[in-house]
Amino acid sequence: QKEVEQNSGPLSVPEGAIASLNCTYSDRGSQSFFWYRQYSGKSPELIMFIYSNGDKEDGRFTAQLNKASQYVSLLIRDSQPSDSATYLCAVGSYKAAGNKLTFGGGTRVLVKP
Amino acid sequence: GAGVSQSPSNKVTEKGKDVELRCDPISGHTALYWYRQSLGQGLEFLIYFQGNSAPDKSGLPSDRFSAERTGGSVSTLTIQRTQQEDSAVYLCASSFAGTANYEQYFGPGTRLTVT
Numbered sequence: 001q002k003e004v005e006q007n008s009g010p011l012s013v014p015e016g017a018i019a020s021l022n023c024t025y026s027d028r029g030s031q032s033f034f035w036y037r038q039y040s041g042k043s044p045e046l047i048m049f050i051y052s053n054g055d056k057e058d059g060r061f062t063a064q065l066n067k068a069s070q071y072v073s074l075l076i077r078d079s080q081p082s083d084s085a086t087y088l089c090a091v092g093s094y095k096a097a098g099n100k101l102t103f104g105g106g107t108r109v110l111v112k113p
Numbered sequence: 114g115a116g117v118s119q120s121p122s123n124k125v126t127e128k129g130k131d132v133e134l135r136c137d138p139i140s141g142h143t144a145l146y147w148y149r150q151s152l153g154q155g156l157e158f159l160i161y162f163q164g165n166s167a168p169d170k171s172g173l174p175s176d177r178f179s180a181e182r183t184g185g186s187v188s189t190l191t192i193q194r195t196q197q198e199d200s201a202v203y204l205c206a207s208s209f210a211g212t213a214n215y216e217q218y219f220g221p222g223t224r225l226t227v228t
Contacts, residue, residue, distance in 0.1 A: 034217075044219050100158060105154070
């Protein structure tokens, strides 16, 4: 079992709809959770982070964390073609050496006009 | 402010040659990381530096790989006797360790092609 798992996609979403991305993790000691967006040929860009159970909203993005179920999700509201990218989930643990994060394989999102 | 910078942006080398990749972290960030991303794959952790502590080298794939960080700032990743399987994008990230946050900010990467 991978430490951080994501559906590879592609997740096809009509423009204006909500894109819902999920990520599960295996380490119950995980404390910090991040979502990165990576456009093709570019490096990952941090878009959201969440540390506490519940929802965290930033613009069109909402991160949801459920530590009991060991999953974190990202919602993208009013999806735009410019949201088409691969979204990487990353998980950090205080038990890990220093601040090392573990990344999932990413979910590719395609927003169709 | 300036983000993480990496050089060169692209490197083509012949099999068996040595290469050096450079990373300049965000000013004030004490933690620095190297990752590797092969085509269509996820991020593979290579090595982590935190201040003056001994680096975490647990992700280095072989003894051909080494890295150093001088003066707690700039880092160099060296790959000796390159092999074709070393072809990948090498990404550097930095973070402001010492807080409860672990946000890592990535540089633009170096695309290494071994022919």
